[in-house]
Amino acid sequence: MYRVCKTITRARPLQLSRSTSYKAPIRDVKFLFDEVLDAQKGFPPHATPDVVDMVVGEVAKFSESVLHPIWKIGDAGCQFDGSDVTTPPGWKEAYQQYVEGGWPTVSAAEEFGGQGFPHLIDMVKAEFCATANWTWFMYPMLSHGAVETIVAHASPEMQAMFLPKLVSGEWTGTMDLTEGNAGSDLGQVKTKAIPTDDGRYRITGSKIFISCGEADFSENIIHLVLAKLPDAPAGTKGISLFIVPKYLVNEDGSLETTKNCVAGGIEHKMGIKGSATAVMNFDGSIGYLVGKPHDGMRQMFSFMNTARLHVGVQGLGAAELAYQNALPYARERLAGRSPGGPTNPDKPGDPILAHPEVRRMLLTMKSFSEGARCLVYYAAQLLDGSLHHPDEATRQDMDQELGLLTPIVKAFISELANEMASHGIQVYGGHGFIGEWGMEQIARDVRISTLYEGTTGIQSLDLLGRKVMMNRGAVLSAFCDKMVAFCDAQTDPELRPHCEAVKAAAADWLQVTKEILLRAKDPSQLESSAVDYLYFSGYVTFSYMWLLMEAKARLRLAEKPTDPEFYEAKIKTSAFWFNRMLPRMQAHKITMLAPTSDLTAMNDEEFAFLE
16 A cells, blocks of 8 residues: 655666765664654554664665765756756666655655655655755755645645646756845745736746756756735735746646746856756746735745755755765874874874864764754654644644744754864865865855755844744743753753753753843844854754753663664763853853944944955
8 A cells, every 4th residue: 555665776877986975874863763752653554663664774775876976976067058957967867766766755645646654754865865965855855845835725726736746756846936136035026927817827027046947857847936916015915926837737637848937047056066056037937826815925934944944954964974974084094193192003193083183073073963863853753743743732832843943953953064064174184175085065065055945144033033032932931841841850860960951051041032032122132143042042952952862872771782882872972062062052142142232333334444
């Protein structure tokens, strides 16, 4: 009845040498699923432990053997001939294997051809694919967002027309928001939608920075386009959402042969070059109104929230890939002698892993990657609960907690992922700056993560302004209560110092929030505090994730497991996090509460004195 996704094994048309390697962290995933999150209790009957293990194992094979070998060649970019885009060699073939393996259908509803697995299982697929080859994964990731949006807001007729082939992966999807005059401020959108006599609309305008807007992966691309009707109110309240297919669909399901919308070009970028970032032109293109007029911004958040969680996965993947490759390099590279005396006296030097500074960078990367994985999966579990938990009040609570954590997943993880990619380069030294090793490509590819789907500044304002201030801190208080309750329930004396640290951090979080609330009458206070507030929130949240993991690791060690080294490493990494990462929050606390006068005192002319 249910098919298990699998890797389609065939000879690849292109064999590439690679300077990086990737191994899916299956053991860490099992630890989170089986011990930390107790994930199985929320899974549907067909997601048995054996089936879940099989899915995780198969997507590991696909990401390791199919996706990562074609990651580096993607840096050469796509080709645009004035009309069509050709993706890098091997990418189209990899996508066909992805479709044949059933991977697009993992979490989609069964009524539309999906397999109905939880989003948590789909998030494992996302992590493995994103780490192996994020830029390639952008194509199916955006399709996933299109599916979620159409399921949530489109009419049954539109769902029947577009969902089956979007879910199967035969078609891909993307979102078209940004215009030359309207970036983050979508209220300035100028694309127009004119009603026709048959109930459809003529869409006219241009969109820029459209990820995967044109490609050769699929026979059709479904664009979700923001536009304004003739009677639209000003600003974001006047935005409507339209489905605009690349090729119109005939009544018999066949496609028209003339393009309904066209790419005007693709961007030349710093990174993620294998993703065709297109200028999309709509010249009277036929579109279908999704839901009610002027409701486009609310509807598009279904897409954007999905994408924001996946941008967090991008950050996790970049950090993990940098760490997985920096670690063996540090073990093999000989330079200098260990401060404690030679560890390799017969060789001209010791492995650089013996140097405390190198160990600091590697442990920073390890503690961040494992903390990020825990938070991403924790958020995916909240998403599943917000949709499927039998109790309505619990669903609402989980949805609100997910809303609070989403900007942290997106912005905090992406910001620190850039730091982790930099550490990866630094471990390699000068070799990290050289293209053939691949480390600098990780840094270039992840740099976009703090920009798209809402910059860090916008995500910070969303966290502080919408997710905290709009409910007067009630959702934050509930989350902090949850952390404190967990701490108070722990009986292991070895865990007590970290429990007290989390409780103190939660109290600090509530206190700084109260202080900012009291200062909110100063219109510049919120914006001047927001980014530091997000960083502060991220460090506290990660510390809770590490406490969850450490508590389980200590319990398992007491049971004499067959692999005690795994749990001992968790405890040691947790100690590093609490000793060297959590204290960063104090600097952000001081900064966020600084007076705004130092930002506003300077006149515009005083910013530079250049002749």
